Structure formats: C-alpha cells, structure tokens
Amino acid sequence: MVSTVAWKQTAGLASMVGLVLWSTAAWAQEAVPTATGGIDSGDTAWMLAASALVTAMIIPGLALFYGGMVRSKNVLGTMMHSFLVLCVVSVVWALWGYSLAFAPDKGGVIGGLDWILLSGVGAAPHPVYAPTVPHVSFMIFQLLFAAFTPALIVGAFAERIRFSALVGFIVAWSMFVYAPLAHWMWGGGWLSRLGAVDFAGGTVVHLSAGASALACALVLGRRRGWRTDYMAPHNLPFVLVGTGLLWFGWFGFNGGSARGANGVAAGAIAATHLAAAASALAWMVIEWSHRGKPTVLGVASGAVAGMASVTAGAGFVGPMSAALLGATAGVLAYLAIVWKGKFGYDDTLDVVGLHGVGGFVGMLGVGLLASTSVNPAGPNGLLFGNSGQLGIQAVAVGVAVVFAFVGTYLILKVLDGMIELRVSPEEEATGLDLSQHNERAYS
Amino acid sequence: MKLVEAIIKPFKLDEVKDALLEIGVQGMTVTEVKGFGRQKGHKETYRGTEYTIEFVPKVKIEVAVTDAQVPKVLETITRAAKTGSIGDGKIFVRDLSAAVRIRTGEAGESAL
Numbered sequence: 001m002v003s004t005v006a007w008k009q010t011a012g013l014a015s016m017v018g019l020v021l022w023s024t025a026a027w028a029q030e031a032v033p034t035a036t037g038g039i040d041s042g043d044t045a046w047m048l049a050a051s052a053l054v055t056a057m058i059i060p061g062l063a064l065f066y067g068g069m070v071r072s073k074n075v076l077g078t079m080m081h082s083f084l085v086l087c088v089v090s091v092v093w094a095l096w097g098y099s100l101a102f103a104p105d106k107g108g109v110i111g112g113l114d115w116i117l118l119s120g121v122g123a124a125p126h127p128v129y130a131p132t133v134p135h136v137s138f139m140i141f142q143l144l145f146a147a148f149t150p151a152l153i154v155g156a157f158a159e160r161i162r163f164s165a166l167v168g169f170i171v172a173w174s175m176f177v178y179a180p181l182a183h184w185m186w187g188g189g190w191l192s193r194l195g196a197v198d199f200a201g202g203t204v205v206h207l208s209a210g211a212s213a214l215a216c217a218l219v220l221g222r223r224r225g226w227r228t229d230y231m232a233p234h235n236l237p238f239v240l241v242g243t244g245l246l247w248f249g250w251f252g253f254n255g256g257s258a259r260g261a262n263g264v265a266a267g268a269i270a271a272t273h274l275a276a277a278a279s280a281l282a283w284m285v286i287e288w289s290h291r292g293k294p295t296v297l298g299v300a301s302g303a304v305a306g307m308a309s310v311t312a313g314a315g316f317v318g319p320m321s322a323a324l325l326g327a328t329a330g331v332l333a334y335l336a337i338v339w340k341g342k343f344g345y346d347d348t349l350d351v352v353g354l355h356g357v358g359g360f361v362g363m364l365g366v367g368l369l370a371s372t373s374v375n376p377a378g379p380n381g382l383l384f385g386n387s388g389q390l391g392i393q394a395v396a397v398g399v400a401v402v403f404a405f406v407g408t409y410l411i412l413k414v415l416d417g418m419i420e421l422r423v424s425p426e427e428e429a430t431g432l433d434l435s436q437h438n439e440r441a442y443s
Numbered sequence: 444m445k446l447v448e449a450i451i452k453p454f455k456l457d458e459v460k461d462a463l464l465e466i467g468v469q470g471m472t473v474t475e476v477k478g479f480g481r482q483k484g485h486k487e488t489y490r491g492t493e494y495t496i497e498f499v500p501k502v503k504i505e506v507a508v509t510d511a512q513v514p515k516v517l518e519t520i521t522r523a524a525k526t527g528s529i530g531d532g533k534i535f536v537r538d539l540s541a542a543v544r545i546r547t548g549e550a551g552e553s554a555l
Contacts, residue, residue: 419553
C-alpha cells in the first residue's frame with residue numbers, strides 16, 4: 001500500500017523530470033521492506049515531524065532559554081551544554097540507552113540488552129509501543145526525550161561546571177537514572193504495572209530533572225559572588241525567543257506522545273497550548289501584584305512551568321483542565337522560586353522551581369482531572385469518579401523524586417572522586433567561554 | 444605618605460579588599476585596566492586560527508597610606524592576591540607629596 005503510493009508519486013515526478021528519477025522510483029519500490037504491514041503513513045509523518053520539533057526544543061530552544069539567563073561571559077559555555085548533551089545522549093542512546101529503557105522487560109526493573117546498538121530496531125513497527133509507525137521512528141522520538149531531560153538539568157549548575165565533568169555526568173546520568181525511570185514508566189516496568197500513568201514525561205522528564213537539579217545544586221555549591229555580584233540575565237530577548245521555541249517544540253513533545261496523528265494528539269496540543277498560556281498569565285498576575293511589575297522573564301518562566309505541568313497529562317485531561325493545571329503551576333512555581341531564596345541553595349536557572357514543581361502538579365493533576373472521555377486508553381481521575389488513581393500517581397511522584405535525587409547525588413559523588421566537578425575560582429571569574437572553550441561570544 | 448598601586452587578577456579583588464580593610468586601610472580606588480607583563484596575554488582559537496590577546500584584563504587598586512603602614516600593606520596585598528601562577532600582577536609604591544580631604548580641608552596624614 002505504502003510502496004504503491006510512493007511509487008506513484010515518484011513516478012509522476014519522473015515523467016516530468018526524466019529517466020534518472022524513474023530509476024529512483026524503481027529502487028524505492030524494491031527498497032520498501034515487506035514487514036511494513038501495520039504502518040500508517042499519517043502517523044509516521046507526524047512522529048517524524050514531532051521528533052524534529054523536540055530537537056528544536058533542545059537546540060536552539062533550551063540553548064537560548066538558558067544562554068540568555070547567564071552572564072555574557074558564560075553564554076557560549078551554557079549554549080554548548082545543550083548542544084553537547086544532545087550529541088552525547090544521542091550516541092549513548094543508540095549504543096545501549098534505548099535497549100536499557102525499552103527492550104523486553106527484565107523483572108520490571110530494566111530493559112536488558114536485546115536491542116543494544118539498535119539491533120532489531122528497524123522499519124517494522126513495535127506491536128506495543130507504537131504499532132502504526134516504524135520502530136526506528138519511535139526510537140528516535142524517545143532519544144530526543146532522553147536528551148531533553150539532562151539538557152534541563154544543566155541549568156542547575158550553570159556558570160560553574162567543568163566541561164569534562166559535564167560529559168562524564170551526562171553519560172552516567174542517562175544510563176543510571178534516565179533509562180531505568182523511562183523503563184519503569186514507559187517500557188513495561190513496575191510503575192506502569194502499578195497503574196501509574198505519565199503521558200509525555202511528568203515523572204520521567206520533569207520531576208526527574210527537578211530532583212536531579214536539586215542534587216546538583218547541593219553537591220556543586222553556590223557560584224562565587226552569589227548574592228553579592230550582579231548576576232542578572234545578560235540577554236532577555238534570547239530567553240523570550242528560547243521560550244517561543246520551547247513552546248513550538250512542546251507541541252511535538254506532547255502531541256507526538258500520542259504516538260500517532262489522531263484525536264489524542266490534537267487534544268494534547270490544545271492542552272499544552274492552554275496550559276502554557278494560563279500559566280504565563282498566572283505568573284504575571286501574581287508577580288505584578290507582589291512586585292509591582294509584570295516582567296518578561298516572569299511570563300517566559302510561567303509558560304515553561306505551565307508546559308512542564310501539562311506534560312504528564314496532556315493526553316488524559318481536557319483543555320480546560322489543562323488550563324487549570326497550568327494556572328496552578330504558574331502560581332506554585334512563582335512561590336517556589338521566591339521561597340528558594342530562604343533555603344540558600346543556588347539552583348542557578350531554577351530547574352527545581354519550573355520543572356520539579358511543574359512535574360509535581362502535573363502528575364497529581366492526572367490523578368484528579370484525567371477523563372476517559374478525553375482518552376479511553378487513559379484512567380479517570382478523582383473528579384471523574386476514580387478515587388484510586390491519585391494515590392498511585394503520588395507513589396510515582398515519590399519514587400521518581402527519591403530515585404532521581406539519590407541517583408544523581410551518588411553519580412556526582414563518585415565523579416567528584418575522579419575529576420574536579422567545578423572550574424577553578426579564577427576560571428569561574430573569567431567565565432566558562434574563555435576558560436573552557438577559548439572563545440568569547442561578543443568580541 | 445606613599446601611594447601604593449597594585450595590579451592584580453580581577454577575581455582576587457574581593458579578597459584583597461577584605462584583607463586591606465582588616466589591617467586598617469580606610470579607603471581605596473579601583474580601576475579596571477588592561478595590560479601585560481611577562482605573561483604576554485592569552486590565546487583564543489577560532490576554527491584552528493589562533494589569536495593572541497596581548498592585553499589581559501586586570502584590576503588596579505590604589506591605596507594612600509602613611510610611611511609606617513607601607514610594609515604591612517605590601518605584605519597583605521602580596522598574600523591576598525597571590526595564586527602562585529603566572530599573571531598574579533605587580534605592586535608599585537610612589538611618594539605622595541600632599542593629600543587633602545575635600546569636605547574638611549584637612550591636609551597631610553590626617554586626610555588619609
């Protein structure tokens with residue numbers, strides 16, 4: 001079926017352009033594998049586009065969002081973190097990460113080594129994960145999730161991490177924290193068997209990033225000059241553009257998590273959009289009344305917290321429930337960041353406040369607001385007559401927070417014994433751009 | 444009276460300032476400057492092309508002190524500004540012929 005369509009389209013072109021393309025058409029007809037029985041071209045097109053959208057969230061989305069928030073001497077180093085995380089995790093994921101997370105289950109805990117080096121992950125669909133798209137397109141979509149999550153965490157130790165330490169941390173974290181957590185929730189592991197649901201990463205992505213960020217901030221310690229030096233963001237237009245790209249890409253992140261081009265995907269995109277808007281407005285209103293001005297960094301932060309909060313339930317809750325979740329997350333994230341000051345830890349770019357709080361609100365929100373009228377494959381929440389789901393979601397929250405925090409803490413402690421995690425005081429004063437990369441952003 | 448000029452690494456400014464306040468120095472003037480000594484700048488690399496940046500950013504501290512304070516001030520700056528690596532900077536001392544506190548018109552050592 002698919003091969004016939006491809007053949008017809010290419011053949012049509014060939015009649016106009018010439019025989020060279022005609023031969024391509026003949027090749028295409030032969031090259032399509034026979035095992036593509038259940039593949040739906042619409043679903044596949046959407047999954048591939050969604051993967052591209054999620055890539056844009058990391059670079060340039062997060063690179064700009066984080067790069068604008070640091071001082072000008074650290075902007076290259078910070079943007080390099082996003083770029084590097086994408087490259088490192090991509091290779092690790094293909095080598096063993098995808099297999100650990102998604103290969104056939106071993107005791108509910110881990111995925112085993114069946115798909116190491118992507119062996120057996122090809123054009124034929126996987127019957128459970130995504131039966132209507134090529135398995136390899138599901139793998140690449142999940143790869144980008146695996147890369148996005150540690151790219152969030154690096155905001156916690158921005159402006160002081162040693163570059164070589166970052167590389168080691170990312171390899172270890174994606175293997176020991178991300179892969180098990182993804183397996184427990186999405187790879188047939190024990191949390192999913194318990195009945196916990198996480199549509200696009202409330203626990204696996206946002207809570208795990210938030211809890212890991214807290215561990216990072218505690219182990220690395222504060223930046224030099226914290227609370228005495230002027231550390232305001234050096235380029236807020238970058239932050240706003242980065243937020244826009246995150247928003248744009250989040251449609252792929254949440255919409256693609258429907259694993260097809262269908263009503264659930266459309267609902268997830270509507271939910272994502274409304275949560276972002278409501279959360280930005282909620283943040284703006286509370287900041288306006290608390291500090292006297294509505295700020296650019298405020299609406300950008302609010303939008304991101306809102307999208308983090310709707311990620312767990314984008315495909316399970318209706319659009320108005322999503323707006324409510326977003327507004328709640330906007331207010332709570334604002335309060336968390338105000339309270340952060342009292343605890344005295346330096347989570348530099350507020351990963352805990354935005355993603356930890358967002359993931360927390362979202363996971364519990366599913367327990368309250370999920371409805372089978374939105375997605376028959378999902379659960380009902382408390383407000384739709386199912387009192388049990390909220391408790392199960394709370395268990396998943398607790399597990400994700402404890403596992404990610406402890407895992408990250410241990411990884412950093414072990415790394416700390418091997419290499420210096422922080423740059424030297426002089427390098428920190430000079431900035432990461434010159435001290436780590438021998439370059440400067442603005443000459 | 445002497446004017447002590449110290450050219451130091453910028454990130455050492457806070458430590459030097461605190462150390463000087465501790466030994467009774469009451470004020471100082473700080474300027475961001477650029478220069479080089481035997482360190483001869485640093486190198487930046489763009490796609491394999493090396494650029495030598497000859498003038499390195501430094502901070503200049505100027506402190507006016509009595510003759511009796513000079514040894515203590517020199518020892519303090521040397522201790523606080525030292526990293527032991529190249530580019531730690533230099534201290535220069537020059538004679539100061541007069542000093543006036545503008546608000547009161549006091550002159551000489553009582554103006555310091």
